[in-house]
Amino acid sequence: MMIISDLHMHSPYSRATSKDMTFKALERGAVAKGLHILGTGDFTHPRWREAIKRELVEEGGFYRLRGGGKTLFAVTGEVCTNFELGGRSRRIHHLILLPSLEVAEQLCEALSQHGDLLSDGRPNLAMTGAELAEAVVELGDDCLIVPAHIWTPWFSLYGAHGGVNSIRECYEEYAPHIYAAETGLSSDPPMNWRVSELDNVTLLSNSDSHSAHPWRIGREANIMDMKEVTYAEMVDTIKCHKEKVATIEVDPAYGKYHWTGHRSCGVSVPPRRAVVMNGICPVCGRKMTKGVAERVEELADREEGVVPKGSQKFIRMLPLCELIATLAGKDVFSTEVQRRYWGILNHVKNEYEVLIEASYDRLEEACGADLARIVLASREGRLEISPGYDGVYGTPKGELTSDDVKGRNASEAPKERLLRGGTNLEEYINDGR
Ligand SMILES: [Zn+2]
Ligand SMILES: [Zn+2]
Incomplete structure (x- = not known):
């Protein structure tokens, strides 16, 4: 069965999230779009976990609307780790997938030692990537930690402003527990193929949506070939069968950080020109925000156009x-x-x-x-x-x-x-x- 999933979104408890973000609205949006599985988002927030408990019932490691619905929900959430490395502060977002609300409760208890989980649906935690990975994988083989939108300039694994240069630098001895990476809107698989360490992980695409409208949810998503639609099978497919995972991608140029530029001056430039300009905005003379295309060039250890063995398929479309x-x-x-x-x-x-x-x-x-x-x-x-x-x-x-x-x-x-x-x-x- 071809199962389409969008595993990253946010609840009304996250900043800048629409109030229409309810499970009923998500169900409606998912059916309109053709999505089978959605992430709940924001499992770290106690109020949202209460909403999950109140409105959904467990089914095969997923959850479904009480009284019936077509959509399965996986317990997912996103956290931001803040830590120092090489004298610089690193702020990196991670997507977490869990098999049940009970496991979510356990993880939240551990994470609450490192930050205020009530402050935001995507909480800030004072801990390293490795410490977070340890806390997650300790709870079971079916608990997944996935670096989120890995190229975004701020708040991501490879982010130009506050990220690192490799999976190992972020997750240290827990790097082998990183089975997947989320590519984000501003990059597509061919851009990710330029970095050979990503050959070892499954590329996932999700919407990171703050609204339940089908304009937003499922704009990026995963197509998985699954025999049984259970949480365990989904995690096994992600971990061990990247050949059974294809992704739905927007054109990376549609993403908010594709090129380097400066919003307040209305300036944007392609990667090579940005390098020539030394990243300086020609209007105001300040540093521009480094785009994903430029950052990929910095970290690439492969030429453009090389298709690595075992790379996944993808489909490109706009909503x-x-x-x-x-x-x-x-x-x-x-x-x-x-x-x-x-x-x-x-x-x-x-x-x-x-x-x-x-x-x-x-x-x-x-x-x-x-x-x-x-x-x-x-x-x-x-x-x-x-x-x-x-x-x-x-x-x-x-x-x-x-x-x-x-x-x-x-x-x-x-x-x-x-x-x-x-x-x-x-x-x-x-x-x-
Ligand atoms: Zn994020
Ligand atoms: Zn400027």
Whole structure:
């Protein structure tokens, strides 16, 4: 079975999270999107754990809405470790996956020695990455710690501002317990293939969503080939079978930190130019925020275009709401865009059917010719995006011509991976790389 999961999100107890973030809203959003498994997010917060207990019931190591629902929830959360290394302070986010609320209670008891778990859904902890990893793996083989959005300039494993240069530097003797890494929106698998130590981990993609709307959840996700849909099988697949995990990716240019830049001055530059400029903003003379593309160049020990043995597959797409908004030249939450989105959903199984599986004819029938064209362009990597930088999302501009495509991301050969007539997920993941 092809199971699609988005394991990283936040509850209303995290800063900047929408009040619509309830389990009922998440269920609705997941069904619309086509997601089977969602992370609960924020298991470290006692109030959110109470909500889980009140509103969900346990099932195979997952949880489901009391009274029934289609979506399974995995107990997940994110914490930030603060520690000093080489005289500099390092602040790194980690995603944690747990088999039950009981284990979550145990872990929270240990973590509460290092920080105030009530202060935020994603608490700050005064401990090293290794100490956190020890606390997690001590609780069982099915407790996973995953470095979150590993390239984000702030708060990540490889982050240019406050991260480290390797998995070992962060997790020390616990590095062998790191089975997966979350790539984040601003990087895609080919960028991660440049760093050979990542060959040993499973690349995961999640939305890190602060809203339950299908515009946000599942914009990045994991497709896992699972025999049984249990938490134990999911963890085993992540730990031991990376060949059974493919990811759903936005164009990395859509991410908020793809290029180097300075938000308040409206300046953004590609990696090579940023190096020439010494990372200095030409408008105000201050340091720019180093983008993911530049940071990947710094840590890369492989040329661009090399596909490592055993690398995972991925599918590229932007959320349907984003594509409709681009076409309409309107805001995503405008009445026109939302009406068209939910109108289309009345005629299809779910959003992923449109984005991944539907043939062109089916797309045209369900969405109209204008939208069908742009969905195809998004699938094939022909959608022009002005790159995000310093916390500003990238903006889709429209379709590229075939000449433009040749010069761009030549190594990725998107058409090889994405069939014009849509993708059969089962064949897609099983034909091996
Ligand atoms: Zn984070
Ligand atoms: Zn500036």
